[in-house]
Amino acid sequence: MKKVSVHHVAADAGVSTATVSRALNDHPTVTAETRARVLASAKRLGYTPSFAARSLRSRRTGVLGLILPSLRNPFFPELIDHTTRAAERVGFGISLAVTENAEQHVLSMAGQGSVDGIILVGTDTDPEAPKRELPVPVPLVSIDRAPRGIATDVFQVDNAEGARSITEHLLALGHHRIGHISGPIGTEVGAARRGGYERALRSAGIPVDPTLIVPGAFSERSGFAATRILMARENPPTAIFAANDMTAIGCLSALRQQRAAGPVAVAGFDDIGLAGYVWPALTTYRQPIAELAVRSVERVLHGITVGTAIPRALARAPTLIPGILVVRESTLDPHHPLIPLPQGAS
Amino acid sequence: MKKVSVHHVAADAGVSTATVSRALNDHPTVTAETRARVLASAKRLGYTPSFAARSLRSRRTGVLGLILPSLRNPFFPELIDHTTRAAERVGFGISLAVTENAEQHVLSMAGQGSVDGIILVGTDTDPEAPKRELPVPVPLVSIDRAPRGIATDVFQVDNAEGARSITEHLLALGHHRIGHISGPIGTEVGAARRGGYERALRSAGIPVDPTLIVPGAFSERSGFAATRILMARENPPTAIFAANDMTAIGCLSALRQQRAAGPVAVAGFDDIGLAGYVWPALTTYRQPIAELAVRSVERVLHGITVGTAIPRALARAPTLIPGILVVRESTLDPHHPLIPLPQGAS
DNA sequence: CACCTCCATGTAATCGTTTACGAAGCGCAG
DNA sequence: CTGCGCTTCGTAAACGATTACATGGAGGTG
Numbered sequence: 001m002k003k004v005s006v007h008h009v010a011a012d013a014g015v016s017t018a019t020v021s022r023a024l025n026d027h028p029t030v031t032a033e034t035r036a037r038v039l040a041s042a043k044r045l046g047y048t049p050s051f052a053a054r055s056l057r058s059r060r061t062g063v064l065g066l067i068l069p070s071l072r073n074p075f076f077p078e079l080i081d082h083t084t085r086a087a088e089r090v091g092f093g094i095s096l097a098v099t100e101n102a103e104q105h106v107l108s109m110a111g112q113g114s115v116d117g118i119i120l121v122g123t124d125t126d127p128e129a130p131k132r133e134l135p136v137p138v139p140l141v142s143i144d145r146a147p148r149g150i151a152t153d154v155f156q157v158d159n160a161e162g163a164r165s166i167t168e169h170l171l172a173l174g175h176h177r178i179g180h181i182s183g184p185i186g187t188e189v190g191a192a193r194r195g196g197y198e199r200a201l202r203s204a205g206i207p208v209d210p211t212l213i214v215p216g217a218f219s220e221r222s223g224f225a226a227t228r229i230l231m232a233r234e235n236p237p238t239a240i241f242a243a244n245d246m247t248a249i250g251c252l253s254a255l256r257q258q259r260a261a262g263p264v265a266v267a268g269f270d271d272i273g274l275a276g277y278v279w280p281a282l283t284t285y286r287q288p289i290a291e292l293a294v295r296s297v298e299r300v301l302h303g304i305t306v307g308t309a310i311p312r313a314l315a316r317a318p319t320l321i322p323g324i325l326v327v328r329e330s331t332l333d334p335h336h337p338l339i340p341l342p343q344g345a346s
Numbered sequence: 347m348k349k350v351s352v353h354h355v356a357a358d359a360g361v362s363t364a365t366v367s368r369a370l371n372d373h374p375t376v377t378a379e380t381r382a383r384v385l386a387s388a389k390r391l392g393y394t395p396s397f398a399a400r401s402l403r404s405r406r407t408g409v410l411g412l413i414l415p416s417l418r419n420p421f422f423p424e425l426i427d428h429t430t431r432a433a434e435r436v437g438f439g440i441s442l443a444v445t446e447n448a449e450q451h452v453l454s455m456a457g458q459g460s461v462d463g464i465i466l467v468g469t470d471t472d473p474e475a476p477k478r479e480l481p482v483p484v485p486l487v488s489i490d491r492a493p494r495g496i497a498t499d500v501f502q503v504d505n506a507e508g509a510r511s512i513t514e515h516l517l518a519l520g521h522h523r524i525g526h527i528s529g530p531i532g533t534e535v536g537a538a539r540r541g542g543y544e545r546a547l548r549s550a551g552i553p554v555d556p557t558l559i560v561p562g563a564f565s566e567r568s569g570f571a572a573t574r575i576l577m578a579r580e581n582p583p584t585a586i587f588a589a590n591d592m593t594a595i596g597c598l599s600a601l602r603q604q605r606a607a608g609p610v611a612v613a614g615f616d617d618i619g620l621a622g623y624v625w626p627a628l629t630t631y632r633q634p635i636a637e638l639a640v641r642s643v644e645r646v647l648h649g650i651t652v653g654t655a656i657p658r659a660l661a662r663a664p665t666l667i668p669g670i671l672v673v674r675e676s677t678l679d680p681h682h683p684l685i686p687l688p689q690g691a692s
Numbered sequence: 693c694a695c696c697t698c699c700a701t702g703t704a705a706t707c708g709t710t711t712a713c714g715a716a717g718c719g720c721a722g
Numbered sequence: 723c724t725g726c727g728c729t730t731c732g733t734a735a736a737c738g739a740t741t742a743c744a745t746g747g748a749g750g751t752g
Contacts (some may be wrong), residue, residue: 005738016702021740029700048457052402053738056707061398063441070427072619077423081416084444093460095409096442098430111394114439220623249623256625273418277566277595279602279625351708362732367710375730399708402737 004045013041024049055113063093064300065115067102069122073218073246074272075287079121079143082293090301092116103149110138117300120147139303141296145189146318154318155295159189159269162285163196163241165325166267169283170239171204173331175265179237181216181226181247190218193243193269212237216247223250231258239265239331245272245284252278252330265331271323280329288321295319350391359387370395401459409439410646411461413448415468419564419592420618421633425467425489428639436647438462449495456484463646466493485649487642491535492664500664501641505535505615508631509542509587511671512613515629516585517550519677521611525583527562527572527593536564539589539615558583562593569596577604585611585677591618591630598624598676611677617669626675634667641665 006017013020015038022030023038041047055061064087068076084094095115097105102120109115117139140152170178180197183190198208214229216222223242227250230237242248248268255264268275271286352363359366361384368376369384387393401407410433414422430440441461443451448466455461463485486498516524526543529536544554560575562568569588573596576583588594594614601610614621617632 006740007738017739018703018741019701022701025740031700034700048454050402050738051458051460052398052407053707054740056396056398056402056709057738057740059707059740066442071423072427074420074423077417077420077426080423080442081418081444084442088445094442096412096426096430096440098427099434108394112397114397220620249620252625253623274566274595274620274624277599278620278623279598281599352710353708363709364711364733365731368731371710377730380730396708399737400710402739403708403710405710405737 004047005050006047008045009038009042009047012045013038059113060304061114061116062091063095063115064297065095065097065105065109065118067097067099067105067109067118067120069098069100069102071098073244073270074274075244075270075289076121078273078289079293082290083119083297086294086297090297092297092301102147106140106150116304117141119143119296119300120150120152139300141300141303143292143296145187153299155292155299156189156318156320157285157287157292157323158320159192160196160199161320162269162323162325163193164200165196166241166269166283166285167197167200168204169325169327170241170265170267170331171200171206173239173265175237175239176206177209177212177235177237177239179212179214179230179240181214181223181230181240181242181251183215183243184217185215190215190243197241216243218244218246220246220250220253223247224254225250227251227254228258231255231264237264239267241267242269244268245270245275245282248282248284248330249274249278252280252282267331271326275326276328283328283331284326286323286326288323291321295321350393351396352393354391355384355388355393358391359384405459406650407460407462408437409441409461410643411441411443411451411455411464413443413445413451413455413464413466415444415446415448417444419590419616420620421590421616421635422467424619424635425639428636429465429643432640432643436643438643438647448493452486452496462650463487465489465642465646466496466498485646487646487649489638489642491533499645501638501645502535502664502666503631503633503638503669504666505538506542506545507666508615508669508671509539510546511542512587512615512629512631513543513546514550515671515673516587516611516613516677517546517552519585519611521583521585522552523555523558523581523583523585525558525560525576525586527560527569527576527586527588527597529561529589530563531561536561536589543587562589564590564593566592566596566599569593570600571596573597573600574604577601577610583610585613587613588615590614591616591621591628594628594630594676595620595624598626598628613677617672621672622674629674629677630672632669632672634669637667641667 006020010017010020015034019030019034020038023035024042066080066083068080071077087094095109099105106118106120109118115138118141120140120142122144140150142152142154144156146152146154167178178201180194182194194213201208211233212230214226216226223246226247227240230240240251242251245268248266251266255266266282268282268284271284275282275284352366356363356366361380365376365380366384369381370388412426412429414426417423433440441455445451452464452466455464461484466486466488468490486496488498488500490502492498492500513524524547526540528540540559547554557579558576560572562572569592572593573586576586586597588597591614594612597612601612612628614628614630617630621628621630
């Protein structure tokens, strides 16, 4: 089996291999009748074109590379989900790489020509490396974070705006001491969210208290640890804005173990699927995951069809897509045993 | 760029293309000195072999297909994680397909020859289809569930044993009325877990009460709904064994909204990463994900190297891998406000 | 009727490797 | 000195598709 090639189909249909190829690829220069005959033969013989041969000759693979740093954060799987679907809709497959070393995989995928385009997700590459054009002939797009060593187009949620919106929500509830568990120091995303948080505070006339900001690592574990630090302060916060949902979940976990510390409102960022099912359900800022995925696939596809001549000049200007604030129990529910409205709420 | 091929390297190193190929592929028939010279040239010219050409000629791609039905359940991403790492360790890449229609993708991947082997995860294919050999020349392995329309080797956790072990844990805590939110009706995994549950009950001399068994769908949503049904029974259960963690999380969410119904112990299955961070932390049965991934990759690789001559006869005998019971607050914590030890605990 | 155009198809080159086969070069035994 | 075997490498034939170019015939025009 699997020995049936264009030649067999050609012989069976009584045409040349060239015509078979044209018929199968919907070339306009083929008679409807011929096409039908070829398709019939192909089907009867159980013909499937060879991926390798096809892509060798045509210089395209129908595959997009998807590179992620981890799958620990549910945000990534959700992005994979939408991306694969978006890609499939336009006839593309996905080749996956989960790696810390994104740049190497980019070079490898692109060098071998095993993909037509690459989508880079949540990758902070070497901060030392200057942003440069990669010597690769494949369209490149980033989601979430802008890789440092590689110049690409970037689609990301409006992190600053989201953080601002969450912080304002907490302020509106009457909180004055709002802690922040930030992203890893040095990451663009972490900085943007922290920036939005600080701006909101200042706008409200509240000075930023550095002792209320503790660095996290976008993980439950770090959220747990950071919360213990925050709550051990002399004057602990009455609300905590965690840099993402995973951090917030760790935060909640820590707060439960220190009930004595009193009620604390908690908010996250991302709105991963579980945010609504943890307890208390998490107030958060929803990333427009579907749109991020679709826009990225679109852009990469554009690069593929138009040729690699896309102006990567825009690389420095990430496309910001707005998300929406999702308010749930963790900041709001007045009946909540652990996290009620703060006493001094106005 | 990316115009440098074996010919260029050959010319640069002063050898033939055949020798270049041999040198790069570590053929034993090439002098150490020649190999060094070739490698040097290749490196200096920035040569990367063409994936398409290589796999066209050599009939192997260095890629494994990974097919999953969904990414909603964190169990799948965790499996992806381990599988990609296991594959990468042996020099294989992963081509991902998220699809309900596994069989079609198997045929497509295998037919095109775009992968050397396929790992099928959590796929229940058409129950109508008779189990049959697929006319594909690629090694096929399943994880978690045995697809119905395709004969493959299967690696799965010992579902019955896990369910039994969880149920016994609940029995040991003194529960007599233990509800079960099962998997989707007709799924092998769901049936196995339910079987283990029923067997444990019978062993304890407790008759199986059909009104305490409600079908779920391995999702939070279904767990939520099923729990409402269970708790509305005349004589509701004091403990609930949910068929997986996602279901259990939905279950907890529902219980919180009906506090009046009284304390209920809850257990799940899988031990997804979040199980320890929800509230109350979930008692569950941990799937040996890493081992499932590694064994599957091993088996597929074996099939690839040995040739497709593996006796798929074993297809009917899934390899069961034991997991471990993980006890957490959701069944145990006596201080827990919602889910304490049952009153009648012995 | 000769000629030009255009459409559908066939011929053959090509993509960049791997690999079967053959040919040097060398050492060594007879 | 001849011949044989082994090692090391070059020549060229695949691998299975796509596609530039050539071709033959139908149809239209002057």
